[in-house]
Amino acid sequence: MELDEVAARLGRRYWALLLVLTVAPVLVVGFVMSGREAPAVAQTRIEASGSVTDAAVGDAGVSIVVSQVSAYATSRNLLTGVLKQQKIDRSPTELAKKIEVTGLGTATIVELAVEDAEPETARKLADAIGGAVVGQINQSNRGALNERIDEINERIRDLEKELAPLAREASGPVPDVGAMNERERVQAELTDLRSSRAELTSELTSAGSASVVQPAVLAPESNPMVMLAAIAGLVGLVLAILIAVVSEMLRPTVPGQRRVARRLGVPLLGWADRGPRELADLGRRTRLAARREGVGQITLVGAPGPLPAELVSTVASAVYGDETKLVAPQEARLDEPKPDGTKPDGPDGEGDGPSVNSTGPAEPKTSTSVVRAGTAVMAKKPSEVAQRKRTPVPSREPCHVHAFKDVDPGADAGAGVVVVVGPVTAVSGLETVRDLVAASGWPLLGVVGIRKIKG
Numbered sequence: 001m002e003l004d005e006v007a008a009r010l011g012r013r014y015w016a017l018l019l020v021l022t023v024a025p026v027l028v029v030g031f032v033m034s035g036r037e038a039p040a041v042a043q044t045r046i047e048a049s050g051s052v053t054d055a056a057v058g059d060a061g062v063s064i065v066v067s068q069v070s071a072y073a074t075s076r077n078l079l080t081g082v083l084k085q086q087k088i089d090r091s092p093t094e095l096a097k098k099i100e101v102t103g104l105g106t107a108t109i110v111e112l113a114v115e116d117a118e119p120e121t122a123r124k125l126a127d128a129i130g131g132a133v134v135g136q137i138n139q140s141n142r143g144a145l146n147e148r149i150d151e152i153n154e155r156i157r158d159l160e161k162e163l164a165p166l167a168r169e170a171s172g173p174v175p176d177v178g179a180m181n182e183r184e185r186v187q188a189e190l191t192d193l194r195s196s197r198a199e200l201t202s203e204l205t206s207a208g209s210a211s212v213v214q215p216a217v218l219a220p221e222s223n224p225m226v227m228l229a230a231i232a233g234l235v236g237l238v239l240a241i242l243i244a245v246v247s248e249m250l251r252p253t254v255p256g257q258r259r260v261a262r263r264l265g266v267p268l269l270g271w272a273d274r275g276p277r278e279l280a281d282l283g284r285r286t287r288l289a290a291r292r293e294g295v296g297q298i299t300l301v302g303a304p305g306p307l308p309a310e311l312v313s314t315v316a317s318a319v320y321g322d323e324t325k326l327v328a329p330q331e332a333r334l335d336e337p338k339p340d341g342t343k344p345d346g347p348d349g350e351g352d353g354p355s356v357n358s359t360g361p362a363e364p365k366t367s368t369s370v371v372r373a374g375t376a377v378m379a380k381k382p383s384e385v386a387q388r389k390r391t392p393v394p395s396r397e398p399c400h401v402h403a404f405k406d407v408d409p410g411a412d413a414g415a416g417v418v419v420v421v422g423p424v425t426a427v428s429g430l431e432t433v434r435d436l437v438a439a440s441g442w443p444l445l446g447v448v449g450i451r452k453i454k455g
Contacts, residue, residue: 257449
């Protein structure tokens with residue numbers, strides 16, 4: 001199936017569904033959002049640094065920083081403490097949904113945004129949450145090191161208190177060998193502890209610390225109605241397309257009259273509702289198709305369903321349109337004088353009388369003479385009539401056109417089938433036409449297009 005055929009199926013048959021399901025959500029969003037003020041958004045920037053984030057480079061490091069800050073900023077304990085400290089009546093769960101953390105390039109600086117209906121409240125919450133997040137990050141990065149350094153300092157103080165008595169006992173008049181050994185052990189331990197404290201202090205310095213690099217500021221006001229309306233319209237359009245696809249799977253159709261003709265393997269004979277010129281072309285093409293198949297009758301079939309009588313009459317008139325022949329009204333030429341110089345007599349026996357045609361009342365001398373064999377009249381000048389006086393014009397056998405419901409099954413005469421279709425035709429209707437052709441043995445002449453089949 002070609003892409004243009006798919007688009008034609010959706011556009012011609014389901015255009016109303018596509019339009020309604022696209023426009024209706026947009027109108028609903030516009031109605032719901034009308035009169036509502038856009039919430040205020042406060043933004044603050046935080047530099048989060050740590051051993052893990054410093055080791056990672058590029059997008060990986062940014063992702064780690066954003067995840068870390070977002071985890072702290074949306075934690076229930078932190079938000080509960082911030083709300084209690086700022087004395088703001090908000091739900092921690094709802095507040096967590098209104099917090100957004102985004103990275104800024106490949107640096108370890110992130111932007112924390114807080115949304116609230118009141119601008120001043122949004123700014124206070126952004127500042128308080130940013131400060132609390134910085135404290136949590138610093139506690140996470142340096143808390144263990146500080147605890148270890150505090151433990152070492154406390155142990156050093158205890159050892160220094162033990163060292164003074166041991167030194168006095170070891171340096172007395174009678175040196176105590178045990179005290180001397182204990183003093184050496186304490187001094188060695190003090191040396192090790194001081195070395196460990198120096199290493200931890202160096203590590204603490206290199207670990208870095210988080211900080212607020214920009215206090216909270218209010219973001220420019222924006223109206224989300226346009227974006228929400230666009231999203232709603234897009235969702236409605238996708239839903240409409242899905243409904244159309246399911247409907248086409250259950251009841252497939254063929255869009256366009258020319259595609260129907262290609263499906264059936266016959267020509268598109270013309271259009272029945274595009275004016276006299278198209279009707280004349282339709283009649284000529286239909287007669288040519290009937291002559292090619294050697295049939296004298298044409299059966300109009302809808303795909304599917306019966307056709308209205310008005311449509312059948314229109315097509316029949318187009319086929320009968322120019323079946324007219326000319327005859328000589330008299331044995332003598334109307335403009336040829338008698339041997340005695342007088343003009344021929346009229347119908348009342350007097351000269352210079354009016355001429356008479358074979359199908360109507362008397363006409364003036366300058367009128368034409370025609371005989372109608374179908375429904376249309378072809379007029380000729382008197383001189384042309386005189387030239388055909390001795391040459392009879394053969395009359396073309398009429399080509400009868402009727403609806404399928406008027407077909408006499410007992411008739412021996414064969415007929416050709418012409419299918420009348422609208423803009424969209426069900427595949428089941430084409431199968432019905434094929435079954436008719438197979439059952440009757442009649443040739444399929446072609447397809448007649450119409451904008452809409454009524455009745």
